[in-house]
Amino acid sequence: MSNMMYRAAVLSTIMEEMERDPNVVVLGEDVVGGMGTEGGPEAIGGIWSTSTGLYDRFGANRVIDTPISESAIVGAAAGLALSGKRPIAELMFADFIGVSLDQIWNQIAKFRYMFGGKTRCPAVIRMAYGAGYNAAAQHSQSVHQILTGMPGLKVVMPTTPADVKGLLRTAIRDDDPVIFLEHKALYATTGEVPDDRDFMIPFGHARLSRAGGDVTIISSGLLLGMCEAVADKLAGEGIGCDVIDLRTTSPLDEETILDSVEVTGRVVVVDEAPPRCGLGADLCALVAEKAFSSLKAPPLQVTPPHTPIPFARELESAYLPSVDKIEAAVRRVLAWR
Amino acid sequence: MQLSREALLAAYRQMKIIREFEERLHVEIQTGEIAGFTHLYCGQEAVAVGVCEHLSPADKIVSTHRGHGHCLAKGCDVNDMMKEIWGSREGLCKGKGGSMHIADVTKGMLGANGIVGAGAPIAVGAALASRVDGPGPDGLRVAIAFSGDGACNQGTTFEAMNLAAVTKAPCIFVFENNHYSEHTGVSYAVGTNQDIASRAEAFGMKAWRADGTDFFAVHTAMREVLDYVRAGNGPAAVEFDTERFFGHFEGDPQRYRGPGELDRIRATRDCLTKFRASVTGAGLLADADLDAVDADVMGAIEGAVAAARAADRPTAEDVLADVYIAY
Ligand SMILES: Cc1ncc(C[n+]2csc(CCOP(=O)(O)OP(=O)(O)O)c2C)c(N)n1
Ligand SMILES: [Mg+2]
Numbered sequence: 308m309s310n311m312m313y314r315a316a317v318l319s320t321i322m323e324e325m326e327r328d329p330n331v332v333v334l335g336e337d338v339v340g341g342m343g344t345e346g347g348p349e350a351i352g353g354i355w356s357t358s359t360g361l362y363d364r365f366g367a368n369r370v371i372d373t374p375i376s377e378s379a380i381v382g383a384a385a386g387l388a389l390s391g392k393r394p395i396a397e398l399m400f401a402d403f404i405g406v407s408l409d410q411i412w413n414q415i416a417k418f419r420y421m422f423g424g425k426t427r428c429p430a431v432i433r434m435a436y437g438a439g440y441n442a443a444a445q446h447s448q449s450v451h452q453i454l455t456g457m458p459g460l461k462v463v464m465p466t467t468p469a470d471v472k473g474l475l476r477t478a479i480r481d482d483d484p485v486i487f488l489e490h491k492a493l494y495a496t497t498g499e500v501p502d503d504r505d506f507m508i509p510f511g512h513a514r515l516s517r518a519g520g521d522v523t524i525i526s527s528g529l530l531l532g533m534c535e536a537v538a539d540k541l542a543g544e545g546i547g548c549d550v551i552d553l554r555t556t557s558p559l560d561e562e563t564i565l566d567s568v569e570v571t572g573r574v575v576v577v578d579e580a581p582p583r584c585g586l587g588a589d590l591c592a593l594v595a596e597k598a599f600s601s602l603k604a605p606p607l608q609v610t611p612p613h614t615p616i617p618f619a620r621e622l623e624s625a626y627l628p629s630v631d632k633i634e635a636a637v638r639r640v641l642a643w644r
Numbered sequence: 645m646q647l648s649r650e651a652l653l654a655a656y657r658q659m660k661i662i663r664e665f666e667e668r669l670h671v672e673i674q675t676g677e678i679a680g681f682t683h684l685y686c687g688q689e690a691v692a693v694g695v696c697e698h699l700s701p702a703d704k705i706v707s708t709h710r711g712h713g714h715c716l717a718k719g720c721d722v723n724d725m726m727k728e729i730w731g732s733r734e735g736l737c738k739g740k741g742g743s744m745h746i747a748d749v750t751k752g753m754l755g756a757n758g759i760v761g762a763g764a765p766i767a768v769g770a771a772l773a774s775r776v777d778g779p780g781p782d783g784l785r786v787a788i789a790f791s792g793d794g795a796c797n798q799g800t801t802f803e804a805m806n807l808a809a810v811t812k813a814p815c816i817f818v819f820e821n822n823h824y825s826e827h828t829g830v831s832y833a834v835g836t837n838q839d840i841a842s843r844a845e846a847f848g849m850k851a852w853r854a855d856g857t858d859f860f861a862v863h864t865a866m867r868e869v870l871d872y873v874r875a876g877n878g879p880a881a882v883e884f885d886t887e888r889f890f891g892h893f894e895g896d897p898q899r900y901r902g903p904g905e906l907d908r909i910r911a912t913r914d915c916l917t918k919f920r921a922s923v924t925g926a927g928l929l930a931d932a933d934l935d936a937v938d939a940d941v942m943g944a945i946e947g948a949v950a951a952a953r954a955a956d957r958p959t960a961e962d963v964l965a966d967v968y969i970a971y
């Protein structure tokens with residue numbers, strides 16, 4: 308095991324997979340950082356430090372610094388993938404999917420099915436998502452809600468450095484398109500990570516981060532830590548929370564969710580994306596359909612309001628789910644009779 | 645055309661306001677009081693001012709993530725902008741937008757923008773609206789898209805240029821080439837031999853090129869561009885060669901710059917220094933005139949910061965203000 312940051316887990320996994328497989332190619336804006344400047348390539352090495360050193364190691368054919376052209380970045384990833392390569396495209400901020408959406412949605416996501424199964428499209432599209440930096444409406448969004456709704460995409464949102472390692476490796480070796488969502492506020496968090504260069508976590512397997520048996524709290528990403536804090540607090544009162552880290556929103560580990568809810572009968576889904584047609588609504592529908600007879604309370608979701616993300620500190624923190632809001636929702640489902 | 649004394653003083657004041665606004669933010673940001681990402685416009689003042697001094701509120705501009713200069717030059721209130729950057733509910737966008745999303749449509753300022761390349765199509769729309777309205781006494785109202793050397797590589801910018809060209813929309817594409825998009829140099833990222841204006845020419849547009857650190861060069865070029873576009877000849881483009889004095893964003897270590905580069909551009913490519921040398925050299929204004937403006941501007945910035953610090957903070961209820969579909 309090694310202790311490393313979430314961002315280092317991203318970089319080391321890419322590095323290892325590029326060493327292992329000459330077909331792995333990285334592309335994106337400033338992934339080299341410093342191209343065409345006096346400082347030279349790697350002067351900056353990627354704005355999230357998730358590509359530092361790749362160019363020096365693997366060269367310009369496999370580490371492609373691009374102009375600001377998200378549509379061409381994802382489109383090129385599609386073409387690389389259809390040509391036997393394993394592209395890892397970086398979109399810098401998740402919000403920029405807007406510019407490249409056709410290539411994600413109508414191209415990459417559809418090839419395998421639409422071409423009658425005659426091709427696979429092993430592209431990984433990485434991006435940093437999430438709020439907490441007062442980066443306002445166009446640099447803070449959580450986009451899993453939108454992308455999970457698109458048939459043909461696998462959607463991964465790791466919470467811990469170990470999960471980054473295991474899930475990103477799975478993503479790179481996967482023969483189908485994977486959206487890999489990295490929470491900005493988790494980049495500097497640290498954790499133990501297995502050293503095994505074949506360590507992989509299969510998609511569709513959630514992680515039970517707390518086991519309690521009285522109430523089920525489901526989340527992923529930054530907010531999972533808040534859910535754990537609530538669980539730890541309530542444990543002091545003798546209330547047991549199951550906290551489920553989804554890891555992937557597509558495929559979805561229905562089994563872990565339903566197994567938990569069949570015991571607890573009470574569910575709170577905590578999500579950073581807006582409430583309508585999102586993860587919360589989706590999982591509430593899941594338990595209503597498949598665990599109806601186990602339910603002892605209406606399932607609740609804790610999400611931001613249905614608004615763009617506001618800038619000011621006071622506004623953003625009021626907008627986001629918090630430990631207090633999660634705790635209140637958990638107490639509400641517990642109090643229901 | 646010789647500018648009047650008043651026009652010269654106004655232009656200098658406007659550039660100086662932008663400069664000191666940004667220099668002050670550079671200092672204030674280090675205290676941690678200002679939240680979010682801030683991209684400073686220092687070094688490029690002659691472009692915003694040389695362009696916007698020609699415009700009326702009925703002319704529109706669309707800006708970028710590096711928008712403070714464009715906003716100030718187009719008439720956004722200094723205090724209200726400072727309050728917005730401070731995240732106050734009294735700010736120009738009530739603290740909802742912040743540095744990257746300042747807008748004042750009453751001034752014809754249709755928004756700074758956090759999405760690189762989003763602005764040019766919006767400017768074409770504003771120009772098409774002007775086409776619907778038809779010409780006023782001095783010709784058509786125009787819409788101006790400010791784009792960087794990075795934004796010029798977005799497909800949206802190309803689409804906007806073509807749409808403007810085929811519709812003959814009174815749109816002006818102003819390209820501010822400050823040689824960098826984030827940490828990448830133009831020599832790597834701009835494929836047309838680093839020549840951005842030539843892209844507009846490829847769409848059949850007339851294009852101008854000028855030194856963006858020379859207010860008079862910008863102002864003169866824009867006079868010609870505006871005469872051409874207001875007369876109904878369709879869109880046009882202009883590329884200004886300029887400099888950014890700070891990092892891409894506040895906190896950027898700027899390791900991509902060459903040794904001594906920042907000192908060199910501050911020493912030789914400062915639009916304010918050049919303006920002063922040229923007007924005093926020609927005997928149009930005296931140093932004392934400009935010094936008086938400087939003092940006045942410093943007071944205005946001091947006042948704006950004090951006002952921003954004292955302004956009302958937003959509350960949780962404000963999150964739901966201006967929401968038109970609620971659940
Ligand atoms: C669609 C999109 N892609 C990438 C970014 C990240 N980004 C912000 S500014 C910038 C560079 C812009 O360069 P340029 O257009 O030259 O403007 P400058 O920063 O020099 O003013 C980049 C890549 C973004 N905000 N939006
Ligand atoms: Mg630039």
